[in-house]
Each structure stands twice: as structure tokens, then as C-alpha cells.
Amino acid sequence: MAKKPGSTPQAMRNRAAKTAAAMASPAAVAQSQPKKKTSPAQFAKEVRAEMRKITWTSRKETWITSVMVAIMVALAAIFFTVVDFGLQFGVTQILKLATAG
Secondary structure (H helix, E strand, O other): OOOOOOOOHHHHHHHHHHHHHHHOOHHHHHHHOOOOOOOHHHHHHHHHHHHHOOOOOOHHHHHHHHHHHHHHHHHHHHHHHHHHHHHHHHHHHHHHHHHHO
16 A cells, blocks of 8 residues: 655654644734834835736736626515515415415
8 A cells, every 4th residue: 555645754743733723822923033123115115016016907807707696686586576476475375375264
């Protein structure tokens, strides 16, 4: 039987350490990591660098997505209207049978 990749004791310890770090309380994480002091200029540079990574949707993609949402809303409205009328009809028929007898 072949051995699964990553099933060595060292790999298991590494995964356990990662899990423990992820499960640590925010207070413990905050204490273990010293706060970095950044200047306002450095902060602005980092913000600009992150803003360059953003990809915006095109006008065409936004329009197509909006139309698809409108179509799905209309289909959901029709579906729930049909289900509502069906349930109303069924309950009405049951109540007619109960009062007729």
C-alpha cells in the first residue's frame, strides 16, 4: 500500500502547528506579534500599492450581471407566486371538505 504524501511525522507536526496557530485566541496572537510602527507616508504608499492590485469590472460585465440578477429575481417571483397559489388552493380545498362534512 502506497504511503500518502505529507504523512511523515514532520509534516504532521507542521500541520498541527499551523492549526494551533490558526486556532489561537486573538489576544495571544496580538501579544506574540510586536506592533510595527509605520509613518503616515509609509501607510499611504502601502494603500496605493494595494489599490493598484484591485481589478474593476467593465461596464459591459456590470450590465450583464445586473440583467442576470433581474432575470433571476423575476423567475424567483414567478416561482413563489405559483407555489403560493398552489398552497392556497390546496388549503382552501381541505377547509371546504372539513366544513362540508
